[in-house]
Amino acid sequence: MTWDWHYTGEILPDLLDGLRVTVIATLLGYLIALVLGLVWTLLRRTPSRIVNQTVRWVVEFIRSTPLLVQLFFIFYVLPGWGLTLGALTAGVIGLGLHYSTYTSEVYRAGIADVPRGQWEACTALNLPRRRAWQDVILPQAVRKVVPALGNYLIAMFKDSPMLLAINVVELLGAAYHAGAETLRYLEPITVVGVLFVIVSVLSSIVVRRLEARYATH
Amino acid sequence: MPPTDTAPATPEESSENVPAGTARGAPDVPPQRTDAPGIRFEKVVKRFGRNVVLRELDFEVAPGERVTLIGPSGSGKTTILRLLMTLEKVDGGVIWIGDRPLSHMRRGDRLVPANEKHLHEMRKQVGMVFQQFNLFPNMNVLRNLTEAPMRVLGLSKDEAVERARRLLDMVGLADKIDAHPSQLSGGQQQRVAIARALAMEPKVLLLDEVTSALDPELVVGVQDLLRDIARGSDLTMLCVTHEMGFARDISDRVLMFDQGQIVEEGPPERIFEEPAEQRTRDFLQAVLAS
Amino acid sequence: MSDVLEAYPQLLRGAWITVQLTVYGSALALALALAFGLAGTSRHVALRALNRVYVEFFRGTATLVLMYWLFYALPLVGFRFTPMAAAVLSLGLNVGAYGAEVVRGALNAVPKAQYEAAIALNFRPWQRLVRVTLPQAVALMLPPFGNLIIELMKGTALVSLITIGDLTFRAQQIRASTGETTATFLVILVMYFVIAQLLQLAVRYAERRVDRMLGRRPVRRDALPRTADASGAGAVKG
Numbered sequence: 001m002t003w004d005w006h007y008t009g010e011i012l013p014d015l016l017d018g019l020r021v022t023v024i025a026t027l028l029g030y031l032i033a034l035v036l037g038l039v040w041t042l043l044r045r046t047p048s049r050i051v052n053q054t055v056r057w058v059v060e061f062i063r064s065t066p067l068l069v070q071l072f073f074i075f076y077v078l079p080g081w082g083l084t085l086g087a088l089t090a091g092v093i094g095l096g097l098h099y100s101t102y103t104s105e106v107y108r109a110g111i112a113d114v115p116r117g118q119w120e121a122c123t124a125l126n127l128p129r130r131r132a133w134q135d136v137i138l139p140q141a142v143r144k145v146v147p148a149l150g151n152y153l154i155a156m157f158k159d160s161p162m163l164l165a166i167n168v169v170e171l172l173g174a175a176y177h178a179g180a181e182t183l184r185y186l187e188p189i190t191v192v193g194v195l196f197v198i199v200s201v202l203s204s205i206v207v208r209r210l211e212a213r214y215a216t217h
Numbered sequence: 218m219p220p221t222d223t224a225p226a227t228p229e230e231s232s233e234n235v236p237a238g239t240a241r242g243a244p245d246v247p248p249q250r251t252d253a254p255g256i257r258f259e260k261v262v263k264r265f266g267r268n269v270v271l272r273e274l275d276f277e278v279a280p281g282e283r284v285t286l287i288g289p290s291g292s293g294k295t296t297i298l299r300l301l302m303t304l305e306k307v308d309g310g311v312i313w314i315g316d317r318p319l320s321h322m323r324r325g326d327r328l329v330p331a332n333e334k335h336l337h338e339m340r341k342q343v344g345m346v347f348q349q350f351n352l353f354p355n356m357n358v359l360r361n362l363t364e365a366p367m368r369v370l371g372l373s374k375d376e377a378v379e380r381a382r383r384l385l386d387m388v389g390l391a392d393k394i395d396a397h398p399s400q401l402s403g404g405q406q407q408r409v410a411i412a413r414a415l416a417m418e419p420k421v422l423l424l425d426e427v428t429s430a431l432d433p434e435l436v437v438g439v440q441d442l443l444r445d446i447a448r449g450s451d452l453t454m455l456c457v458t459h460e461m462g463f464a465r466d467i468s469d470r471v472l473m474f475d476q477g478q479i480v481e482e483g484p485p486e487r488i489f490e491e492p493a494e495q496r497t498r499d500f501l502q503a504v505l506a507s
Numbered sequence: 508m509s510d511v512l513e514a515y516p517q518l519l520r521g522a523w524i525t526v527q528l529t530v531y532g533s534a535l536a537l538a539l540a541l542a543f544g545l546a547g548t549s550r551h552v553a554l555r556a557l558n559r560v561y562v563e564f565f566r567g568t569a570t571l572v573l574m575y576w577l578f579y580a581l582p583l584v585g586f587r588f589t590p591m592a593a594a595v596l597s598l599g600l601n602v603g604a605y606g607a608e609v610v611r612g613a614l615n616a617v618p619k620a621q622y623e624a625a626i627a628l629n630f631r632p633w634q635r636l637v638r639v640t641l642p643q644a645v646a647l648m649l650p651p652f653g654n655l656i657i658e659l660m661k662g663t664a665l666v667s668l669i670t671i672g673d674l675t676f677r678a679q680q681i682r683a684s685t686g687e688t689t690a691t692f693l694v695i696l697v698m699y700f701v702i703a704q705l706l707q708l709a710v711r712y713a714e715r716r717v718d719r720m721l722g723r724r725p726v727r728r729d730a731l732p733r734t735a736d737a738s739g740a741g742a743v744k745g
Contacts, residue, residue, distance in 0.1 A: 061696075061700055064661070064699070064700055064707075065661065065696045065699040065700050065703070066661040066662070066663075066665075066675065067661065068664040068667070068675060069692060069695060069696055070696075072678075072679075073696065076682070076688045076692070077689045077692055080688060080689060159569070160569075161569050161572055162571055164668075172569075172571060172575060175575075176575065176579070179579065184583070185575075185579035185583060189572070189575050189579055190576065190580055193569075193572050193576050196567065196568060196569045197564060197567040197568055198567075200566065200567035204563075204566070204567070302626065302627050304626060304627070337631065340626070340627075340629040341629060344627065347620065347623075347624065347627075351620045351621060351623065352624075353638075353639055353643075354643065354721050355642040355643050364628075365628035365630060368634055368638065369629045369630060397722030399721075400722065414627070414628075417628060
């Protein structure tokens, strides 16, 4: 069997549709991950031992179990509890929830990396707590955090094909369907693979640029 | 107490070294008392980027001679030791150990840059003790001392352990044989590092500011040890140090360096008591003041 | 719930496949990580280039896409893999690329003075690596390797999509036959969690042993996060 360019051209519109879904799922999921991750981090900083230990283990649980199974759980189990979600919505929530455990760790490390002396300086200057966070701690934490968050955006993009398992026709799903019709999988899946490599490599170059920029203190 | 069990030189080794030393007309300072090789730098150039550290440097060390290199930092002293240990490559000129080129090898009657095999052969004669000791943290004291003799020299385990025990005894750390480097003080680590270098039975010993990283109260122990080694062996020794008293004790000759060139040289008494050059006087004053 | 628990032989068989995949995948990833990580620290430009190509390509590849490609696309041009081989290969190649970066970084982080001391003792180039630099680098590699192995273990769930009877695959079967959706997925999530915790314990144990070998005082690691620091190599995801 040889490569068929004509066929490749025919399936391309389908693949582009799939790509659109992939991008939407990744971006929406990322938004959830960014916000939810912050929630986890803040909850872990509450003085209540019960709250922060519970959150710690919940986060640990979500992070050490497969995203695919979590997607199944959200897609198949939640409707039984009266919460019916569309496939794409379930996928977005799954991606966001899973990656929130990673972003939470990034925030935590970012805050922990701000030297103690900075807090002490704020106290010495008698800055209100709110001002200390806003003007001193967060700006410094953000520098460390941005490149790592960028890396997780790429990682999430590469995990998005899993959504095909809950019938979201994203890029890989589109390729698989196209291939299933003609039993020619070579062209569609290869095109998808190449697309993923190109996007990931280009975006990691961007992340490395960010790293270099933010690394200068 | 002789610090090294200097094995009698094989006939071919001595026949190789002795004529070389005499043929070169070694400086008249030390008596010929050894089978250790001499060292000769011949128009040696070393650059780091645009910074020329050594420019066409010429100097010789006689077999068995103890030479101390002094001079301000950045004057190229440490570079000389690193070149001899093959940690750096020359950018020009030739370094000779005995009658064999170190940085080059003979091909026909030309000299070409040395390959790893030649470097391995030449390094057998040279040992080095570092400012920061550089003991291997993944090995205990015994293994630090036996690993290279076994793997490189091909000693049996029993021979290597026996040699390690004798050397540890000499440096006064027999009871630390199973200790881990991180459990030792700086002075103890440096004594182990000296034993480790001697375990390879080098003929040339390079000492690179070996007491600079030590707490003041630990300096004396290491210096005493090195003094004993200098007295009890016939090694050719090159030493970089800022400790002038120590330099005076162990060296036959002192070379004052500045900007990659020798400013003046002579026996330690003369250099330290009646330096001829202004730069030497300035340097000694600065060192003594500190 | 009881229906699900009665299906435990099936679950155990699935878990066994998951463990096997994790072991084989990790072994392949480790071998690739070492080979390409070493290439990345080589003096030869060609070897360093090889490292870059491997790392960039397979870090950029989505594991599931690679798995589908090996399983569905390649047979059409005459390369037929068993599902198991396709799974192990895609997991190993992908995690190996992250591992190669870990190995390269760890080797570069061993102080240059150690390498020089090894030269001064006249070790051969290979001995310098095996006796001196690599053992010291291992200490730096272990924590990130631990993360990678857990990521790989999570990635094994993907194999259920190419018909391998792992834990996730069995769960789908049990769900279909019993209708116990919630219980089934809860049970296997817990099983995955237990496997992950066991892997973590194993890595911690290895870390303690290496720390002892290097004469370091045991550090309490419980407080430390599993993922890498906020800067740099954060995303160790497959």
